[in-house]
Each structure stands twice: as C-alpha cells, then as structure tokens.
Amino acid sequence: ATRMYTRAVEEDPRAGGRVRTAAKLARTAQLARAGEPVVEAVRRVLDEDDPPPRLRGEIRLHLSVVLRNQSGGALDSLNEVALAIPDLEVSDPQTAARAMVVAAIPSIKGWPITRHQAWLERAEAFADRVTDPVARAAIAANRATALMLLGDTRAWAAADALRGPARSAMEAAHFARGWTNLAHAAVALGYADRARSYLDRAAAGLADSSSPYVEGLGETARLVIDWHAGRWEGLHEDADATARHYREIPDLTAEATLVRGLTALHVLGDVPRARRDLAEAAGTTRYDTGVILTASAAALARVHLEADRPGQAAEAVDDVLRKLERTGGWVWGGEIVPTAVEALGAAGQTGRAHRLVADFAAGTEDRDAPAARAALTAARALLAEAEGRCAEAGELLAEAERQWRRLSRPFDAARAAEARGRCLLGGAREEAVDTLHRVVGLYQALGARWDVARCHRLLRRHDVVTTHRRGRLGYGDRLSPREQEVARLVAQGRANRDIAESLVLSPRTVEHHVASIMRKLNVASRTAITGVRAGAGE
Structure with a gap:
C-alpha cells in the first residue's frame, strides 16, 4: 500500500489529490516499512501543496510517527508533531490529543523529559473530547508507553486499559503496538515477566492481521529479554537474522545489532566484530528510548577498561552521559x-563520578524502576572501590548481586559478584578466590567466554592457578586448548592485537602461542594455519 500511495502522490497532477493521497500514505506508513521515498513524498506535499490546516496537522502527526520509528530521528519527529498540534487543536481536537501523546513519548535523543510530561498532561485534559474508537486506542497505547518509559507508577493501570476488545483491525494494530512498546519499556525497567506477558498479548492481537513494524518490535523485544535473562544460546544468530530482515527500519535494525554486538563480545569473544556492531547500533538508532546508546557505550567502555585504557573508557561514555544530563532521563541510566x-574512577575523574551517582540517585528516586535501583547500588559500590573503601564496596556489591538475581538478570549479577571478588583480593584472599571461582562458573553457564x-x-595476576596445567609436554605435538582458540582466530585473519583483546591476553602471550602453533603444525606462515580447530588439536 505504501508503494502504491507513494507512486500516486508522485504522479497525480492535482494538488488536492496529492494532499488527500499524502494523508493516506502517511497514515499507512507508520505501520509498515517506510523508507526515504515515503518521507520525501509527504514532505513535498507539505511544502508545495499548502494543505488545509486539518489535513496538514494530520499529515504532520503521521509523518512524525514514521520519522520516530523508521527513517528520521527523535528531534525531527518531535519537532514535526509540535508543528502539527496548533493546526489540530483548532480543527480536530481528537487528533490534537493523539498528537500530544505522541509528543509525550520520551527519547534520550529528544527533549528534556519535563517537556514530554507537559505534553502528556495537556493530552489528558483533552481525553474527554475523544470519541473515535481508533483514536482512543492510539491515545491509550501512546499514553501507556510514555508513562512506562518514564517509570511512572500510573503506567500499570494505563497498560491494563489496553485490554478492551478491539472492534476493528486498526484498533487491534494500535493495541498490539502498545503492548510491544510496553514490553520494551518494562524489560528496561526490570520487569521481564511483565514484558513477556505484553508480548504474548501483542501476538494474540495480531493473530488475524499483519503489521511488519509491530511484528519486528516484538522480535527485537524478545532479543533484549533473552539477553538480560541469560538465554544466550543461539542468540547471536537470532540477532543477526533479525538485523538483516529489518534492515529497512533503523530502530529495529539498531536494537538487533546491539544484541548481536553484545553477544559477539561476551559470547564469541570477538572484540573487533563487537566494536563494529556496537558502533553501528549507536549510529543507526533514530528514536532511542534509552537502551541502545546506553548499552552500546557501556560495552565499548568495558572493552577499553579490560585493555587498560581508562581514558578511552571515560570518553566512550561521555556523550551518552551528557544526553542523560540534558534530558533528565536518568531512569534509562x-x-x-x-x-x-568504573571508567571515571579508573581515569582519575572521581569528582565527576560522585556527581554522576548523585544525579542518578536523584533522577530515579521516585521512579518505578527496579533495574535502575540495582544499578545505583552497583554504581555506589564501584565508586567506593575507586576510593579505596573496599569493605563498603564489598557489602554494596553483595546487595547489588542479590538485587540483580531478584530481577532474573544473571549476567548483571555475575558482574557484581566479580567486582566483589576483585575488591576482596586486597584483603580476604581466600574468600576472594572462592568468589571468583564461583563467578567463573556463572559465566561458563551463560556461555560468556570473554568474561x-x-x-x-585476574586470578593469574594474583598468582592463583585456575586450572590444572599439564604443560607443553603433556600435549606433545597437539595444540593445547588455548592454542586451539588462538589458531581459530588466526585462521580468521585476525591480528595478534585483536586476538589478545578477544582472549584477554597480552600481545606478547599471543605471539608465543602463534609461534608454538606454527612449530607444532610444521608451517612457516600464519596463512597456513587453517582447519586447526576442527582437527589439528584433537
């Protein structure tokens, strides 16, 4: 339908006909895959054909949704809807209310959240004037989404209001869109079980209809839920398939690419690939509601920290922290x-770290966001560790681990336990070693190879032997397990520095492994190391 309407707008010689068709195109495109040709066609009508106020406002409203979800950006979308509202308030109060709740949906790339909250309040004042069932469904879906993204306690009642039976396909599509948006917001807040139930409701609502965009929203929500739940088997492949399938819809691609990057790092241990995917996700997202930019920047910072580059780690998080400061969207932090x-402390910027923790605490104090509360406990612990208050840090990290476990977030819980073990190494060595061995088991259960x-x-640096070492003679001319890993990466064309980063080794150690592999395989060059993982090490 979008292709047909786009062609009709381009070919119709009558301005009035183009305006009417552009309204249909903009309305249809928000629930389909819409690319730049759609946006260009609609903008051309707005700029050149002087639509009447009511149609102009309606077209701008639908275009803002297309820009937000698919082909534009947060500020483009928000500015478009802000232009629509004055026309609609006079000519069509019902549609004006729809525009207001669209403007109420916050983004880390958008306005300060106080401005979104103001639009939400204005929309609620218009609610009694909305009688059209489809308009009421759209408003209810967007209102619930806005409240959930803000961690507002009213979100749960707003979500329950979407349970009503849909009386048309358009109502069903809006309800399904609302459920998928709520799933994304709920898992970010720390409510994974509710997120899954919302996705189930969305799937049921779409049983008799089709909406590629809403279906894609559901797929990417499940990727994020599985990531947090530690269901990582096959997740990299699923994320890759989703990213490729929805490559025409930027925010869906960005979220799938984020999960692909996270699994490339933590599961595959492929740091170069992870860095490419994480950067691509951050560069692709349009209307990020607080997940993609934050998670990608944090993962890149972890790579720098592990490579002992604290200054670069602090730089990796700087832009996103400034966005949080500007918008006040600390619930997404x-x-x-x-x-x-951790990065700021390692870089010697403890003053900024203190301000960050204080801002995060103040910005989430009245929010219904258990994940943010667990993250705040962890942040306070890491600040204490940076300042040498190890006993306090250890207690806080133990509490952070418990909080993450209650939220069924095993990876975050393991990271808190790892940090606690690291703190204990300075004093209670036996407990530290036991803790870190337990953490190794947790990571192994997840498949977190890099971790x-x-x-x-870390244990080797403190002279703790982590496995029984048979020594080189124990393997004879066969490759050791570590040499097999190195050989696999060499066969992929990876440089020693990349291999070192992926396997958390020093470049010099990798050089020794490569030399040993070449000797054992009786080859004279790196390019000759092929097929080792499959057979040479057995």
Missing part, C-alpha cells in the same frame, strides 16, 4: 551508570 562510574577469560586473567 541503568545500562551505563555503573560502567561509567571467563577476564576472570582467569
């Missing part, structure tokens, strides 16, 4: 604040 505190390697390296 749980993905990045603990890592940012297992980091823990082993």
Whole structure:
C-alpha cells in the first residue's frame, strides 16, 4: 500500500489529490516499512501543496510517527508533531490529543523529559473530547508507553486499559503496538515477566492481521529479554537474522545489532566484530528510548577498561552521559551508570563520578524502576572501590548481586559478584578466590567466554592457578586448548592485537602461542594455519 500511495502522490497532477493521497500514505506508513521515498513524498506535499490546516496537522502527526520509528530521528519527529498540534487543536481536537501523546513519548535523543510530561498532561485534559474508537486506542497505547518509559507508577493501570476488545483491525494494530512498546519499556525497567506477558498479548492481537513494524518490535523485544535473562544460546544468530530482515527500519535494525554486538563480545569473544556492531547500533538508532546508546557505550567502555585504557573508557561514555544530563532521563541510566562510574574512577575523574551517582540517585528516586535501583547500588559500590573503601564496596556489591538475581538478570549479577571478588583480593584472599571461582562458573553457564577469560586473567595476576596445567609436554605435538582458540582466530585473519583483546591476553602471550602453533603444525606462515580447530588439536 505504501508503494502504491507513494507512486500516486508522485504522479497525480492535482494538488488536492496529492494532499488527500499524502494523508493516506502517511497514515499507512507508520505501520509498515517506510523508507526515504515515503518521507520525501509527504514532505513535498507539505511544502508545495499548502494543505488545509486539518489535513496538514494530520499529515504532520503521521509523518512524525514514521520519522520516530523508521527513517528520521527523535528531534525531527518531535519537532514535526509540535508543528502539527496548533493546526489540530483548532480543527480536530481528537487528533490534537493523539498528537500530544505522541509528543509525550520520551527519547534520550529528544527533549528534556519535563517537556514530554507537559505534553502528556495537556493530552489528558483533552481525553474527554475523544470519541473515535481508533483514536482512543492510539491515545491509550501512546499514553501507556510514555508513562512506562518514564517509570511512572500510573503506567500499570494505563497498560491494563489496553485490554478492551478491539472492534476493528486498526484498533487491534494500535493495541498490539502498545503492548510491544510496553514490553520494551518494562524489560528496561526490570520487569521481564511483565514484558513477556505484553508480548504474548501483542501476538494474540495480531493473530488475524499483519503489521511488519509491530511484528519486528516484538522480535527485537524478545532479543533484549533473552539477553538480560541469560538465554544466550543461539542468540547471536537470532540477532543477526533479525538485523538483516529489518534492515529497512533503523530502530529495529539498531536494537538487533546491539544484541548481536553484545553477544559477539561476551559470547564469541570477538572484540573487533563487537566494536563494529556496537558502533553501528549507536549510529543507526533514530528514536532511542534509552537502551541502545546506553548499552552500546557501556560495552565499548568495558572493552577499553579490560585493555587498560581508562581514558578511552571515560570518553566512550561521555556523550551518552551528557544526553542523560540534558534530558533528565536518568531512569534509562541503568545500562551505563555503573560502567561509567568504573571508567571515571579508573581515569582519575572521581569528582565527576560522585556527581554522576548523585544525579542518578536523584533522577530515579521516585521512579518505578527496579533495574535502575540495582544499578545505583552497583554504581555506589564501584565508586567506593575507586576510593579505596573496599569493605563498603564489598557489602554494596553483595546487595547489588542479590538485587540483580531478584530481577532474573544473571549476567548483571555475575558482574557484581566479580567486582566483589576483585575488591576482596586486597584483603580476604581466600574468600576472594572462592568468589571468583564461583563467578567463573556463572559465566561458563551463560556461555560468556570473554568474561571467563577476564576472570582467569585476574586470578593469574594474583598468582592463583585456575586450572590444572599439564604443560607443553603433556600435549606433545597437539595444540593445547588455548592454542586451539588462538589458531581459530588466526585462521580468521585476525591480528595478534585483536586476538589478545578477544582472549584477554597480552600481545606478547599471543605471539608465543602463534609461534608454538606454527612449530607444532610444521608451517612457516600464519596463512597456513587453517582447519586447526576442527582437527589439528584433537
């Protein structure tokens, strides 16, 4: 339908006909895959054909949704809807209310959240004037989404209001869109079980209809839920398939690419690939509601921290922290604040780390966001560690681990336990070693190869032997398990520095492994190391 309407707008010689068709195009495109040709066609009508106020406002409203979800950006979308509202308030109060709740949906790339909250209040004042069932469904879906994204306690009642039976396909589509948006927001807040139930409701609502965009929203929500729940088997492949399938819809691609990057780092241990995916996710997202930019920046900072580049780690989080400061969207800070505190502390910027923790605490104090509360506990602990208050840090990290476990977030819980073990190494060595061995087991259960390697390296630095070592003679001319890993990466064309980063080794250690591999395989060059993982090490 979008292709047909786009062609009709381009070919119709009558301004009035183009305006009417552009209204249909903009309305249809928000629930389909809309690219730049759609946006260009609609903008051309707005700029050149002088639509009457009512149609102009309606077109701008639908265009703002297309820009937000698919082909523009947060500020483009918000500015478009702000232009629509004055026309609509006079000519069509019902549609004006719809525009107001669209403007109420916040983004880390958008306005300060106080401005979104003001639009939400204005929309609520218009609610009694809305009688059209489709308009009421759209308003209810957007209102619930805005409240959930803000961590507002009223969100749960607003979500329950979407349970009413849909009397048309358009009502069903709006309800399904609302459920998928709520799932994204709920998992970010720390309510994974509710997020899954919302996705189930969305799937049921779409049983008799089709909406590629809403279906894609559901798929990416499940990727994020699985990431947080530690269901990582096959997740990298699923994220890759989703990113490719929805490559025409930027925010869906960005979220799938984020999960692909996170699994490339933590599961595959492929740091170069992870860095590419994380940067791509951050560069692709349009209307990020607080997950993609924060999670990608935090993961990149973790890479720099492990490579002993604290200054670069602090730089990696800087832009996103400034966005949180500008918007006041601290409820979205749980993905990045603990890592940012660690990076700032390692870089000697403890003053800024203190301000960050204080801002995060103040900005989430009255929010219904258990994930943010767990992240705040972890951030306070990491600040204490940076300042040498190890006993306090250990107690806080133990509490953070408990909080993450209650939220069924095993990876975050393991990271808190790892940090506690690290703190204990300075004093209670036996407890520290036991804790870190337990953490290695937790990471192994997740399939977190990169994190297992980091823990082993930490233990080796403190002269703790983590596995029984048979020594080179024990393997004879066969490759050791570590040499097999190195050989696999060499065969992929990876440089020693990349291999070192992926396996959490020093470049010199990798050089020794490569030399040993070449000797054992009796080859004279790196390019000859092929097929090792499949057979040479057996």
